[in-house]
Amino acid sequence: MNDKDFEQRLQEAYAPETFRQQAHALTDMLADYLEQAESKRLDHVLAPNEPNALYQAWQKRPLPSHGAGEEALLPFLREVLQxxxxxxxxxxxxxxVSAPLPVAALCDLMSSLLNNGAAVYEMGPLENVFGRLLVEWMGKTLGMGDKTGGVMTSGGSMGNLTALLAARQVKAGVDVWNEGNNNTNPLAIMVSDQSHYCIERAARLMGLGADGVIKIRTDAAFQIQPEAIEAAYAEAQKRGRKVFAIVGGACSTATGTFENLEALAAFAKAHDLWFHVDGAHGAPTILSELHQHKLKGVEHADSIIWDAHKMMMMPALVTAVIFRDHLDSYAPFSQAASYLFHGNPQDEWYHSGIRTLECTKVMMSLKLYTCIQLYGTAFFGKFVEHQYAQTARFAAMLKAAPDFEIAVEPQANIICFRHRPEGTRDEDMDDLQAHIRSRILETGKFYIVRTTLPTGIHLRCTLLNPLLHDADLLELMGFIRQLGAEKVKRAA
Ligand SMILES: Cc1ncc(COP(=O)(O)O)c(C=O)c1O
Structure with missing residues (x-):
C-alpha cells in the first residue's frame, strides 16, 4: 500500500459519517437477528460445525494485505452471525452465559469507542467512579458493612484469584508478595469438592500446588456438613499445611447448590481464616427477597465475587471483587509502578489498576451502571425470581415424568437430570446421556451441556434466558425422548 492509499483508507476508516452509516446498518441487522432468535425463526441455536472443518474453511481465506473496504462489513458480519x-x-x-440486554450491548459499543481503560483515573474517570459505586452497592446489599469496597475485574476466574491473593497476604502470616514463598510453611486453602475449577487454578497459580487445595467433601445433596470441614482441616494438618482461607460456593457451577455459608463462616472465625465466597453465579440472589436466605452467612465473608455477566443479563465480562474491609483490596498487588501511580495506594482508590491484574482495562461498569439506571435494581431481583421459579417448574415436570430423574432439587436456575426410558439398565445410563447430548449438538435444535456427577453423566441446563417458555422445556423433553429412542433402537 502506498502512502496515498494509506491516507485515503485512514480518512475513510475514521470518517464519522461512515461510522454513522455502518452503525445504523449494523444495528438494523442485529435487531433483525434478535427478532429471529427470540421468535425461534432461527432454526438452530448453534450451527453444527466440527472445529477442524470450521478452521479449515476460514484458513482458505487468508488475511488480505489489502482489505476489501467498508462495503465488506455487513456481509462479513452476517457470516459471523451464522x-x-x-x-x-x-x-x-x-x-x-446470559442473553444480554440489548441496551447493554449498545453501552459496550460506546465503551469500545471511548476506550477509556480504568487502570488509571485520567484514562477512565467515570469508569472508576461507576465501579466504586457498584461495588459499594453490592457489598452493602450483601450486608458486608460500612467499610465494604473493592474493584471491578475481568471475570470470575480473575476475581477469585484477586481475592485469594488478598487472603494470603492478610492471613498467611508472611509477606509472600514481597518475600516470596520461601521460609513459610506450605500454605493451603480449603474449598468444597464442587467448586469451580478456577479456584484450584488460582491456588496453583499462587504456587500452592495440588496438595495446597484441600477439598471439603460434599454429601449426596452436594452440601458441606460441619464434620466434613473438620475432616478437611485435619487432612491439611496431616499434610503439614497451613490453611489461610476457606472458600464457600454460592452457588456451585455443576448443580447450582448454595453451600452452608454460615458453617463455613463460623469455622473461618474459629480458626482465624479468611472466608471467601465464590458468588460468581449466585451473588445477585441477594436482590430477591424470596431467595436471599440462601446466602445466609455471606455477611461474614471477608471477600466475595459477583459476576454481572451471569445473573444480571450483562454481556461478558463484568465482575466485582468485594471486600468487607476495602483496605484489604490493596493487598493483592501492592507493587509500585511509579510511572502510573504516585501516592499512597489507599488514597488513590480511583486508580483501579492498583487493585487488579489488568493494566489496560475494559470499560466494563458502564453497561451495568446504565442498565440499573434504566431498569432499577428491583428488575434484577425479579429476574432472579423468574429464572428460579421456572427452574423449579422444570424440575416438577421432570419428576412427574416416569422416564426422567433429577440429580438434586434445584436451588437456583441450574438443573441436572437424566433420561431413563423404561427398562434402561444402570450400566447403560451414562452412554445414553452422552449420546443424547452429542445428538442435540449435531442437530443444533437446542443447546444444553453435560456434567459428570458422582452418580454418573447428567444432562445439565442453566435457565438464564428469560425468553424461554415452559412449552420449550416440554419440547426439550420430547426431543430427548426421541433421541433416546434412537439409541435404544440402534442397540436392539
Ligand atoms: C461458581 C463459578 N465461579 C467462577 C466462575 C468463573 O467465572 P468466569 O467465567 O467469569 O471467569 C464460574 C463460571 O461459570 C462459576 O460458575
Missing part, C-alpha cells in the same frame, strides 16, 4: 451460538434463542439452555 457461525455463532445464539444465546437469545429460547432453546439456549447451556453454560452460564
Amino acid at each position: 457461525e455463532s451460538i445464539h444465546v437469545h434463542h429460547p432453546h439456549y439452555l447451556g453454560h452460564q
Whole structure:
C-alpha cells in the first residue's frame, strides 16, 4: 500500500459519517437477528460445525494485505452471525452465559469507542467512579458493612484469584508478595469438592500446588456438613499445611447448590481464616427477597465475587471483587509502578489498576451502571425470581415424568437430570446421556451441556434466558425422548 492509499483508507476508516452509516446498518441487522432468535425463526441455536472443518474453511481465506473496504462489513458480519451460538434463542439452555440486554450491548459499543481503560483515573474517570459505586452497592446489599469496597475485574476466574491473593497476604502470616514463598510453611486453602475449577487454578497459580487445595467433601445433596470441614482441616494438618482461607460456593457451577455459608463462616472465625465466597453465579440472589436466605452467612465473608455477566443479563465480562474491609483490596498487588501511580495506594482508590491484574482495562461498569439506571435494581431481583421459579417448574415436570430423574432439587436456575426410558439398565445410563447430548449438538435444535456427577453423566441446563417458555422445556423433553429412542433402537 502506498502512502496515498494509506491516507485515503485512514480518512475513510475514521470518517464519522461512515461510522454513522455502518452503525445504523449494523444495528438494523442485529435487531433483525434478535427478532429471529427470540421468535425461534432461527432454526438452530448453534450451527453444527466440527472445529477442524470450521478452521479449515476460514484458513482458505487468508488475511488480505489489502482489505476489501467498508462495503465488506455487513456481509462479513452476517457470516459471523451464522457461525455463532445464539444465546437469545429460547432453546439456549447451556453454560452460564446470559442473553444480554440489548441496551447493554449498545453501552459496550460506546465503551469500545471511548476506550477509556480504568487502570488509571485520567484514562477512565467515570469508569472508576461507576465501579466504586457498584461495588459499594453490592457489598452493602450483601450486608458486608460500612467499610465494604473493592474493584471491578475481568471475570470470575480473575476475581477469585484477586481475592485469594488478598487472603494470603492478610492471613498467611508472611509477606509472600514481597518475600516470596520461601521460609513459610506450605500454605493451603480449603474449598468444597464442587467448586469451580478456577479456584484450584488460582491456588496453583499462587504456587500452592495440588496438595495446597484441600477439598471439603460434599454429601449426596452436594452440601458441606460441619464434620466434613473438620475432616478437611485435619487432612491439611496431616499434610503439614497451613490453611489461610476457606472458600464457600454460592452457588456451585455443576448443580447450582448454595453451600452452608454460615458453617463455613463460623469455622473461618474459629480458626482465624479468611472466608471467601465464590458468588460468581449466585451473588445477585441477594436482590430477591424470596431467595436471599440462601446466602445466609455471606455477611461474614471477608471477600466475595459477583459476576454481572451471569445473573444480571450483562454481556461478558463484568465482575466485582468485594471486600468487607476495602483496605484489604490493596493487598493483592501492592507493587509500585511509579510511572502510573504516585501516592499512597489507599488514597488513590480511583486508580483501579492498583487493585487488579489488568493494566489496560475494559470499560466494563458502564453497561451495568446504565442498565440499573434504566431498569432499577428491583428488575434484577425479579429476574432472579423468574429464572428460579421456572427452574423449579422444570424440575416438577421432570419428576412427574416416569422416564426422567433429577440429580438434586434445584436451588437456583441450574438443573441436572437424566433420561431413563423404561427398562434402561444402570450400566447403560451414562452412554445414553452422552449420546443424547452429542445428538442435540449435531442437530443444533437446542443447546444444553453435560456434567459428570458422582452418580454418573447428567444432562445439565442453566435457565438464564428469560425468553424461554415452559412449552420449550416440554419440547426439550420430547426431543430427548426421541433421541433416546434412537439409541435404544440402534442397540436392539
Ligand atoms: C461458581 C463459578 N465461579 C467462577 C466462575 C468463573 O467465572 P468466569 O467465567 O467469569 O471467569 C464460574 C463460571 O461459570 C462459576 O460458575
